[in-house]
Amino acid sequence: METNHRKQWDDLIQPGMVHGSLYHDEMIFKEEVEKIWFRTWVYVGHESEVPNKNDFVTKSIGPMPVLMVRNRRGDIDLLLNRCPHRGNAVCVQEKGNRTSFTCPYHSWTFSNDGTLMNYAFPEGYNGADKSKLGLSKVPRVAIYRGFVFASMALDGPTLGEHLGGAVRTLDQACDNSPTGELNLSAGFLRHRTRANWKFILENECDGYHPAFVHSSIFSVSDSAIGSLYGADAVAVTRSFGNGHTEVDPRPEFRRRNEPMSWFGTTAEKLPDYVAQMNSTYGEQRARQIMIDGMPHVMIFPNLFIAEIQIFVIQPVSATESIQHVTAIQFKDSPEINRRLRQQTMGSVGPAGFLLADDTEMYERNQRGLEIRSPEYLYLKRGEHRERRDEDGLLVGHSTDDLPSREIWKHYRSLMEAH
Amino acid sequence: MNAKAEAAVQPDILKEWTGKGLAYAANPDHDLYRQVTQFLYREARFQDAHDYDEWEALWTDDGVYWVPANGTDTDPEQQMSLIYDNRSRIALRIRQLKTGRRHSQTPPSQLARIIGNVELLHSNGPDIGVACNSQIFETNLRGDTMWAARCVYQLRRVQDELKMAYKKVVLVNNNKPIYTISFLI
Numbered sequence: 001m002e003t004n005h006r007k008q009w010d011d012l013i014q015p016g017m018v019h020g021s022l023y024h025d026e027m028i029f030k031e032e033v034e035k036i037w038f039r040t041w042v043y044v045g046h047e048s049e050v051p052n053k054n055d056f057v058t059k060s061i062g063p064m065p066v067l068m069v070r071n072r073r074g075d076i077d078l079l080l081n082r083c084p085h086r087g088n089a090v091c092v093q094e095k096g097n098r099t100s101f102t103c104p105y106h107s108w109t110f111s112n113d114g115t116l117m118n119y120a121f122p123e124g125y126n127g128a129d130k131s132k133l134g135l136s137k138v139p140r141v142a143i144y145r146g147f148v149f150a151s152m153a154l155d156g157p158t159l160g161e162h163l164g165g166a167v168r169t170l171d172q173a174c175d176n177s178p179t180g181e182l183n184l185s186a187g188f189l190r191h192r193t194r195a196n197w198k199f200i201l202e203n204e205c206d207g208y209h210p211a212f213v214h215s216s217i218f219s220v221s222d223s224a225i226g227s228l229y230g231a232d233a234v235a236v237t238r239s240f241g242n243g244h245t246e247v248d249p250r251p252e253f254r255r256r257n258e259p260m261s262w263f264g265t266t267a268e269k270l271p272d273y274v275a276q277m278n279s280t281y282g283e284q285r286a287r288q289i290m291i292d293g294m295p296h297v298m299i300f301p302n303l304f305i306a307e308i309q310i311f312v313i314q315p316v317s318a319t320e321s322i323q324h325v326t327a328i329q330f331k332d333s334p335e336i337n338r339r340l341r342q343q344t345m346g347s348v349g350p351a352g353f354l355l356a357d358d359t360e361m362y363e364r365n366q367r368g369l370e371i372r373s374p375e376y377l378y379l380k381r382g383e384h385r386e387r388r389d390e391d392g393l394l395v396g397h398s399t400d401d402l403p404s405r406e407i408w409k410h411y412r413s414l415m416e417a418h
Numbered sequence: 419m420n421a422k423a424e425a426a427v428q429p430d431i432l433k434e435w436t437g438k439g440l441a442y443a444a445n446p447d448h449d450l451y452r453q454v455t456q457f458l459y460r461e462a463r464f465q466d467a468h469d470y471d472e473w474e475a476l477w478t479d480d481g482v483y484w485v486p487a488n489g490t491d492t493d494p495e496q497q498m499s500l501i502y503d504n505r506s507r508i509a510l511r512i513r514q515l516k517t518g519r520r521h522s523q524t525p526p527s528q529l530a531r532i533i534g535n536v537e538l539l540h541s542n543g544p545d546i547g548v549a550c551n552s553q554i555f556e557t558n559l560r561g562d563t564m565w566a567a568r569c570v571y572q573l574r575r576v577q578d579e580l581k582m583a584y585k586k587v588v589l590v591n592n593n594k595p596i597y598t599i600s601f602l603i
């Protein structure tokens with residue numbers, strides 16, 4: 001089956017056209033797990049979720065759970081929650097603080113860096129080498145400004161090479177915090193959807209849909225999002241390569257030239273935050289950061305920073321996915337943090353004014369693909385007006401399919417690899 | 419850390435998800451109990467039938483509608499909740515539903531809910547505390563979904579009518595990934 005697919009990738013993924021089976025074929029999904037989720041860098045969690053030594057929290061790499069642990073030395077480890085004896089879970093708590101994990105089945109006990117400390121009734125093992133019987137660890141972990149990424153591959157590109165130019169967006173996000181640090185510990189909403197993960201991935205920088213999918217909330221609230229995605233918007237879509245894409249609204253915000261306009265408010269309404277920003281960055285730089293605002297970026301394959309919240313996309317099967325979402329909090333800025341949380345809770349998650357309807361669209365797309373014809377999805381919007389920006393990156397209109405095309409280009413290169 | 423000290427930082431596994439427990443009224447007044455259950459059934463009917471204006475009219479001006487995530491006794495001022503609406507956001511939620519373009523409710527979910535295990539809570543102030551369970555069957559374009567929740571209300575008499583000042587809905591699976599829930603829970 002695999003060789004079969006390999007031959008077919010150029011048929012399944014053509015410029016601006018992708019085959020429907022890419023969203024529902026279980027064999028393709030299995031291959032994605034191996035070639036994408038267990039190979040490239042994926043986002044796992046944030047350091048602020050495990051602030052103290054011995055804290056742990058359950059995260060995931062693709063469909064697989066992992067324990068993100070701050071071990072007794074204070075380093076982040078990603079442990080696989082599978083007892084090396086017979087496979088039991090060594091931890092069934094979602095999160096907590098502990099120095100060791102004891103398997104309930106036969107009581108093997110592991111240190112929180114994965115080392116096997118003891119097995120019960122050791123005489124029976126005749127001195128078996130404990131150092132070979134520890135919990136498995138995710139081989140590569142790299143942290144950028146608190147964002148913990150991991151790769152299940154022993155070698156490959158570095159995180160820096162993987163992120164490439166998209167690292168600007170992580171810096172942009174952190175720079176909006178007066179301490180330069182984010183806090184992502186407000187807890188995640190977990191939104192299940194009966195749709196392929198790539199519908200979610202592609203929707204994140206799709207600026208074509210908001211005017212229609214979200215017209216219900218735009219029409220009854222004074223949301224400023226709508227103006228970014230009109231036919232005459234000056235916001236752009238951009239590709240960083242490696243499947244990373246963004247909607248960059250800065251041209252619009254720079255035109256407005258009003259600090260905090262990106263957040264639908266004014267500097268006067270957030271005096272503490274503005275004072276903190278000025279003292280950290282100096283008035284001129286702070287003003288520019290507060291005009292530009294937060295990024296809207298989809299870091300392939302699973303980290304979506306949507307201005308004030310982050311989503312982590314988790315694939316479950318070809319037709320089932322989970323969106324994990326939480327409010328971004330700026331470390332030590334309670335004044336703005338309350339608004340960031342309140343706005344996030346209104347917008348996202350299973351009951352959110354926005355995301356309930358996005359998710360409804362994913363599910364309808366998914367069911368649509370059970371209909372046999374046409375075989376391909378059409379992603380050519382804006383092909384004729386793609387251009388290069390001053391950094392040589394591809395940009396398009398905010399409502400163009402450029403992000404989807406660029407995601408599929410990268411996807412194909414990963415799936416064609418051996 | 420020895421075993422005893424480590425146990426101290428672990429949550430109480432038996433109570434972690436049900437929360438800290440409620441104070442139930444010792445001798446509930448039967449007439450009040452009847453009024454309260456009638457109120458809850460009426461609210462359930464408005465929700466099932468998508469009678470949005472009627473449902474909104476049940477709220478006091480300072481109403482709080484809270485659907486926590488990841489537990490029962492979380493702090494909604496610090497932790498993410500599925501819904502944490504003040505009165506103006508309740509109104510916004512209703513306005514959105516009434517546009518007819520709230521896609522996840524167009525067509526609307528068909529619902530039948532059962533309210534049960536109604537008990538009055540001990541109260542010191544003027545508000546009437548109520549605890550109950552609800553089970554909701556939902557069918558929509560995606561399919562059929564069962565929801566189960568433990569609810570707590572604070573009801574208040576306003577010009578001789580009962581109103582909701584507070585409604586907390588604890589989905590028993592609020593620590594798991596759940597499908598879209600855009601009807602009134």
Ligand code: FES
Binds near residue numbers: 083085088103108
């Ligand atoms: S399965 Fe874990 S100790 Fe036996």
Ligand SMILES: [Fe+2]
Binds near residue numbers: 210358
């Ligand atoms: Fe959307």
